[in-house]
Amino acid sequence: DAGVTQSPTHLIKTRGQQVTLRCSPKSGHDTVSWYQQALGQGPQFIFQYYEEEERQRGNFPDRFSGHQFPNYSSELNVNALLLGDSALYLCASSLESRNTGELFFGEGSRLTVL
């Protein structure tokens, strides 16, 4: 039973570019959340997708957008990259629609913006 998978694992971009990160949730899970984790910090909530819609959003600008597909996989897009967007981007999946259970995290995508 595959856990949460994310791709790519590492990537380097320059300021102003755009990036797309991908996530496949744990088998049977229907909810995907995205977190940004800067070095030495805790994960910061970006947004959550359920039934292909953004259900909740954290305090991130519109440059951060996402999508969920019918198979529950998800993408995170970041436009007009800034140096401060350098971080580990974590995808977490869960199985409930009422946000009461644990999150299963993927290994993350480490983004470096130069």
Next chain:
Amino acid sequence: GQQVMQIPQYQHVQEGEDFTTYCNSSTTLSNIQWYKQRPGGHPVFLIQLVKSGEVKKQKRLTFQFGEAKKNSSLHITATQTTDVGTYFCAGRRGYSTLTFGKGTMLLVSP
């Protein structure tokens, strides 16, 4: 907005010593979860506490949820080198998503 604070930020102990990390929320929580992140790894779920005053144990780990449901603690008895990592608490209000603290990094020297 909701804030979750953890102390200490960092602790270095000798193997066999005890370790405690504390978590405080600015608001009353529905539940609190604890995660462990090994160096270079991703957060892994440890436990969830839901009830006021709840205490749960996992081998050498003891988790507590405060009576007011605004604070929590994780205590590790007789640390081992395998306990190395950053421990995060994450609180939830109602059906909102989890808000993570900044974590406590634990180093254990043999």
